[in-house]
Amino acid sequence: MNFLSRLRLFASSFRSSSSSSSSSSAPREGLLWQWLDRPRSWFRSAPPGAKGAVLFALTAPPVYFAFQLRRDRSVSAVHKQAIRDRVFLDFALGGRYIGRVLIGLYSDRVPLSVENFIQLCEGYRVQDKIIGYRNTPVHLVKRGINLTAGDVVHGTGAGKLSIYGPAFPDENFDMQFIQDGDVALMNTGPSTNNSQFIITFNALKPLNRNYVVIGTVLKGMRVIKKIEEEAGSKTGAPMQPVRIINCGLYRGLQDGPPFFANPDLLDRYEETRISEADFLALKPEEQEKLVEASKAAVGPKKVAK
Incomplete structure (x- = not known):
């Protein structure tokens, strides 16, 4: 017996026991019974459109969430299959080495953007200088959102440079933000991509189609979380200095460690x-x-x- 049935049984016994009492209790009994029977009587007499709306409101949320879960799994599988190259970043926090991050890159889907990232990890020669991410700071760490790094000019976020020039266009937005650890090119508007990049602390789906996603963290998310916990702030100004002290294309054992x-x-x-x-x-x-x-x-x- 469900709760509603028990409540009706209680109301029935209450009406029987109070039949000899004053007539002032009758309206209250009537209101109680009206309240108990209202949902059922309303649904029976409701027009088909109203019934459909109620059923839709009850069934739509679980169906929607099931669909979203299935879609997210499908998107995640597509992203994993798109990984062709891997790079590593070694981080130092507050002057001490904290670990290595291994990033898988979507080379087949955004080849120009990935090539820019790989070349800067390896060190790119511009005339008589080598530019790249090695020994550059992480200049923004927004707690709960992302870290921003890769300013190879000034190290403050003001510098804009890439292997293609000061900036290059948005290649496409095929790849999406689906999880923490996603890597995307930083920009200040459409087609302003340069050397700067972000690594997310959460799945930032609202940023989809605004930033070119180029990869995701495969190993070392512990390092990224440590940076967020110990250097993150609401404004983004790092609470401790964070630097990329080494980086490059990851080739396996010969690259060591x-x-x-x-x-x-x-x-x-x-x-x-x-x-x-x-x-x-x-x-x-x-x-x-x-x-x-x-x-x-x-x-x-x-x-x-």
């Missing part, structure tokens, strides 16, 4: 690291285990034995 993940010991934001010298000092069977773990973490095509 590689990433090795042990899912039995570490959560999704954690990873263990080993230098190339330490790796070569291991026994062959230990090397093999670490190579297999690295393949599982970053993909077999990017790891060399």
